[in-house]
Amino acid sequence: MRIVLMGPPGAGKGTQAVVIAEQLSIPHISTGDIFRANLKEGTPLGLEAKKYMEAGEYVPDSVTNGMVADRLSQPDAERGFLLDGYPRTVDQVHALNAILAESDLTLDRVVEITANTDEVVARLLNRAKEQGRADDTEEVIRRRMEVYAEQTAPLTEVYGRQGVLVQVDGMGSVDEVSGRILAALRR
Ligand code: AMP
Numbered sequence: 001m002r003i004v005l006m007g008p009p010g011a012g013k014g015t016q017a018v019v020i021a022e023q024l025s026i027p028h029i030s031t032g033d034i035f036r037a038n039l040k041e042g043t044p045l046g047l048e049a050k051k052y053m054e055a056g057e058y059v060p061d062s063v064t065n066g067m068v069a070d071r072l073s074q075p076d077a078e079r080g081f082l083l084d085g086y087p088r089t090v091d092q093v094h095a096l097n098a099i100l101a102e103s104d105l106t107l108d109r110v111v112e113i114t115a116n117t118d119e120v121v122a123r124l125l126n127r128a129k130e131q132g133r134a135d136d137t138e139e140v141i142r143r144r145m146e147v148y149a150e151q152t153a154p155l156t157e158v159y160g161r162q163g164v165l166v167q168v169d170g171m172g173s174v175d176e177v178s179g180r181i182l183a184a185l186r187r
Contacts, residue, residue, distance in 0.1 A: 001026060001080045002105060003185070004087065004096075004159075006152065007113030009144045010120035010127070011170040012177060016113060017084035019178045020185075027076045030084040031064060034071065053135050056143035058088060058151065065095040072099055088152045093159075110159040111181055113170035117145065 001024055007013045014030065021028035035053060038046030045063065052059045068086055071077065087093045100106055121141060128136030135144070159165040166184040170177055 001082075001108045001185070002100070003081070004083045004107055004110040005113070005181075006085075006088075006110065006155065007170060008115055008117070008120055008148045008153075009141065010124040011113040011115035012123075012174070013084060013113055015174055016170075016178055016181060017082055019174065020181055021082040023178075023182060024080070024082070024185075026080040026082055028082050028084060029068075029071055029077070029086070031068065031086040031088075032084070034067060035059060054140070056135055056140040056147060058147060061089060061091050061095065065092060065099075068092075068096070069099050087155065088148075090151075090154060090158065093155060107159075107162075107164055109185055110155075110165045111184060112156055112165060112167045113177070113181075114167055115170040119171065121145070 003020070003024075003026075005013055005017050005020070014032070017028050017030060035046065035049040039050055039053070040046070045067065048063055049059045058064075064086065068083075072081065083096075087096050096107075121138075124136055124141045125138060127133065128141075135141075156165055156167075166187070168177065168180045168184050172180075
């Protein structure tokens with residue numbers, strides 16, 4: 001299966017992505033994780049991404065699309081994948097379609113995890129305390145929510161028109177939500 005998982009910051013996307021990819025035995029590909037790994041290693045890609053991530057902005061498509069094309073060309077992605085946090089802009093949707101079209105492939109499903117904004121901000125502030133992520137200050141969290149609403153929420157319309165979108169309520173325990181996602185993928 002070729003799946004995209006999307007949802008506002010703090011909706012539990014990363015946690016669910018790990019669970020679902022494991023259940024379906026497909027690689028979990030998180031652009032955020034790839035950027036963080038590059039940041040940690042101090043690669044040129046990491047240095048480029050840093051300033052955007054720390055401000056809660058999106059890393060430019062010129063950097064992100066190439067990185068994803070490269071990752072999807074790895075052999076483990078041949079049997080399917082779960083993309084977590086990509087695409088996030090309408091241009092990235094087109095870039096992903098083009099990458100897949102080269103191998104005559106399309107997406108099977110796009111899952112949007114929906115969440116209540118107040119609860120999500122509280123979750124993120126809690127995670128900031130626990131994990132100390134540099135992009136989890138309140139100001140940056142609010143900016144990330146705005147950027148999601150402006151640039152990523154419109155993707156649901158695009159994927160809705162394509163008939164691949166399923167929406168899943170992200171409120172509840174990890175098991176409850178992953179159960180809903182797996183049920184939605186089976187439908
Ligand atoms: P995430 O872990 O998915 O929340 O991503 C953390 C940060 O990495 C985001 O706030 C962006 O700065 C950057 N990032 C991750 N994925 C993308 C993407 N598809 N396009 C642009 N920036 C991204």
